Amino acid sequence: MSDLLLDIQGLTKAYPGVVANDDVSFTIKKGEVHALLGENGAGKSTLVKMIYGLVRPDKGQMHLNGEVFAPSEPRAARAAGVAMVFQHFSLFEALNVAENIALGMENPPKQRQLAKRITDVSQAYGLPLDPARLVGDLSAGERQRVEIIRCLLQDPSLLIMDEPTSVLTPQEVEILFKTLRKLRDEGTSILYISHKLEEIRAICDAATILRRGKVVATSDPKTASARELAELMVGSTLHQPERVEQELGDVMLAVRRLSTASTTPFGTSLKSVNLTVRKGEVLGIGGVAGNGQDELLAALSGERLSTPDAVTVDGQPVGDLAPNARRCIGVLSAPEERLGHAAAPDMSLTENALLTGAQREELTDNGFINWGKTREFAEKIITDFDVRTPGPSHVARSLSGGNLQKFVIGREILQRPEVLVINQPTWGVDAAAAADIRQALLDLAAAGTALVVISQDLDELMEISTNFAALHHGRLSATRSCQGLTVDEIGLMMGGADAA
Amino acid sequence: MIHLEKRAEPSQLWAAFTPVLAVILTMIAGGLMFAALGKDPFEVLRTIFWDPLFSEQFSAYSRPQLLVKAGPLILIAIGLALGFRAGIWNIGAEGQYIIGAISGAAVGLAFYPTESWLIYPLMVIAGATGGWAWAMIPAILKTRFNTNEILVSLLLVYVAEQLLASMALSTLRNPEGNGFPGSRNLSQYWSTSNPELITGTGMHLGVLFAFITVIMAYILLHKHMLGFHIRLTGESPRAARFAGVNPTRLILICLGTSGALAGLAGLFEVTGPAGQISIDFNVGYGFTAIIVAFLGRLHPVGILLAGLLMALTYIGGELAQFMLGLPGASIQAFQGMLLFFLLGVDVLTNFRIRIGHGGAK
Secondary structure, X not given: XXXXXXXXXXXXXXXOOEEEEEEEEEEEEOOOEEEEEOOOOOOHHHHHHHHOOOOOOOEEXXXXXXXXXXXXXXXXXXXXXXXXEOOOOOOOOOOEHHHHHHHOXXXXXXXXXXXXXXXXXXXXXXXXXXXXXXXXHOOHHHHHHHHHHHHHOOOOOEEEEEOHHHHOOHHHHHHHHHHHHHHHHXXXXXXXXXXXXXHHHHHOOEEEEEEOOEEEEEEOOOOOOHHHHHHHHXXXXXXXXXXXXXXXXXXXXXXXXXXXXOOOOOOOOEEEXXXXXXXXXXXXXXXXXXXXXXXXXXXXXOOOOOOHHHEEEOOEEOOOOOHHHHHHOOEEEEOOOOEOOOEOOOOEHHHHHHHHHOOOOOOEEOOEEOHHHHHHHHHHHHHHOOOOOOOXXXXXXXXXXXXXXXXXXHHHHOOOOOEEEEEOOOOOOOHHHHHHHHHHHHHHHHOOOEEEEEOOOHHHHHHHOOEEEEEEOOEEEOOEEOOOOOHHHHHHHHOOOOEO | OEEEEEOOOOOHHHHHHHHHHHHHHHHHHHHHHHHHOOOOHHHHHHHHHOHHHHOOOOHHHHHHHHHHHHHHHHHHHHHHHHHHHOOOOOOOHHHHHHHHXXXXXXXXXXXXXXXXXXXXXXXXXXXXXHHHHHHHXXXXXXXXXXXXHHHHHHHHHHHHHHHHHHHXXXXXXXXXXXXXXXXXXXXXXXXXXXOEOOOOOOOEHXXXXXXXXXXXHHHHHHHEHHHHHHHHHHHOHHXXXXXXXXXXXXXXXXXXXXXXXXXXXXXXXXXXXXXXXXXXXXXXXXXXXXXXXXXXXXXXXXXXXXXXXXXXXXXXXXXXXXXXXXXHHXXXXXXXXXXXXXXXXXXXXXEEEEEOOOOOO
16 A cells, blocks of 8 residues: 555646646645645645535546545545645634534534543643633634544544644644644644745645646755745745834824723723834734734724723824824724725725725815826825736725735825834735835834734744734733844733733 | 636626616516416517507606606615615615605695795705604614614604504695595695696606706715715725724715605605695605615616616506506516516626536535
């Protein structure tokens, strides 16, 4: 019997206007952690969707354990021993862990037996989880464990993990890696999708690198350097953002004892948040998703109002000002959710430029919209920030995530902000675009703008921030200078150990 | 196997073509239904769509009726569309229409028998205010207590109908009417009447006002920030809030405007074609306007065309009933088919149909 588990030969899948996968071939051995590397849009998702039976290939063949494998639906893939943990969880917050797991099973056993099996599996793999807890009360890391255990209960021979560490603290990543190594040692193969190179070097035995739908290289991540991998992935030399060290100016944004109540039962309320940002400073705010990031952005952008003195800009109380009043004094923001929050999906880029630009760019006259000027503003964003689109009359949802993000960030930067608040500036953005965005933020800081960057990507925060703080359960830790901050210290801050 | 594939962008071509396709499909399905009822489908369709406008026998009566019926439909539908665009669902235009008519008529009757050119403008203001106030009830309940505006506005229609009956029977009853229910005939007094502007066309002040509203609504939606905010709120409420839209204010504006326009439609009707407040004054314009708004794709120009088409099916439908002996229900079913096909083929704007295997399931 050969040691090949999955053999993929010549898979091709085309969508209208784009070939997502072009003649992709690679193999996964038994008991191997195999990395699938590539930028956003390189075709990783399409490829794993074909393996998991969500999408059918136009051409090509797959063999699992030497037999032809052509799953017509996820159920068939699961029956053949393929399991998948998605990047976005599909869990019901109002149900408990065992109920959620039962919902995904073909023939769920009785709750009590299932709870026992969940406990057994979670102990065996070092993933502590209480089957009776409500999912709504769990952290992102714990929710991921629910998804992993759901997969492990099927005894899979191949486990697909899509960007599993994006929601974890460094400590949680370590726990996950221990589990994955244990699974590998027991003979389970893992297909690990990521664009975080250090992680891949830490855990993977082999790597297949995709670029624009094609396999460009297969390499051993243990011997290749992160830089070599990155260049294979991007196809060119990466530009490292440059930082200019400078004296910080006066305090521009100050938040004092800011508390807001949560609007939903499973949302997070901000509890007495304090922070100050000086002119030219980049305050990086880390933390696992769902610990109050959205709420903090809403309180700073003006979507959630507070007492006037809780938020001051240049000494002026602004806590009770609505978003447009704050824009007038130079407080701009870019929320995490691009489609549906920062931009309206079915509206054109011109209309989306008007969305936040109306005040500062003076795009209206007595309430009447100057479409010519608005279109010019949209075109300026598109040229200055290299947004790839045929033109400003196209709707926002037709753009790729990275291009739309460049548009959203560019829209705010071009309005010359005094204070800029950004949540997840490079989430789902390819490496080249992410480098451009970070450079633009650093340039803005160099010009004297006070920046608050909320992100779950710690490497990014370390790269661009002057100071660092972390959100945990709606509380913000004390601010620390980024210089000399260790990963362990960051992990503790994110876990709430020194929360003020 | 047929499956649907989402388009990267909505198709402009299909957005314009789907109403036409829907009308064609309605004629085919309707024709089959009429054939099943034992009538010649071509004759029925000709009676509905052609005879009211061009037959020598009927057009003298029915051609002016086209504008008389389309006017209030368009006026109400424009107001409703503003709210529908923003995701605010006023289903109670019928009630606002009734209250507008009662308020306007009450002002006119209060001045009777004085003659002055000032009276009619006052009645117009009263009609708009009446409709606006009736729509403010669901608006304020929604913004204060988060009630559902669909239910509240709909139920208020039945309250308004009771009020109408009470007015026709007591407060506004014609004292010289020998005890018959119904008010004085407003269209018979110069100061309170809304006559045809051009004889034989059916064109009265309300129709003129409806056309002006179409233009105003077009400008509002496409050239003004308020219209942008209305569209943005409907597309994505979170983005709207991020753009600084105050949802409470928008609810009050949209419900208030649609109420005022429905009230105006009622006022023009009671002073013109209907002439008086009577128990059976309302004939369902407020509900039909909902269909007109969707048939017109919530676009002002679309609503103008849809209002005319809907009016035609009403007039032609009545003609078919007494000329060919078709049951009234079959005409309603025919109008229902129109909405059904319209909503059904709408999917082609955002999706394309693929035939064959492969692709996502």
